Amino acid sequence: MAETRRKRAAPTSPAAHKGSSGSGPQGAARAACQSLENLIAHPLEGVSAVRRADDGWCVVVDVLEVPRIPDTTSLLASYEVRLDQKGELVEYRRVRRYRRGSADE
Numbered sequence: 001m002a003e004t005r006r007k008r009a010a011p012t013s014p015a016a017h018k019g020s021s022g023s024g025p026q027g028a029a030r031a032a033c034q035s036l037e038n039l040i041a042h043p044l045e046g047v048s049a050v051r052r053a054d055d056g057w058c059v060v061v062d063v064l065e066v067p068r069i070p071d072t073t074s075l076l077a078s079y080e081v082r083l084d085q086k087g088e089l090v091e092y093r094r095v096r097r098y099r100r101g102s103a104d105e
Helices: 020-039
Strands: 044-053 056-066 075-084 089-099
């Protein structure tokens, strides 16, 4: 039985994130992912929300916390990452933990 693996995008260099907030939501998402990846030891799954805040950006990043077989039973978490206007990390927190196969209510 062949093992299936998801392809993940190669992380970009930290230099690519300088001035990230100036490039809009995409830059904020990249900066949030880079900052979070440097702080936690879990692979990132993607970004599920980006919104402009008064003092910068708020980005929700989904993370694979506990890989399991089958993949649909893996535990994921959503982290809220707050960035200032320069794209620097202000704070992060886990806001939700869920099974990959579960649907939102």
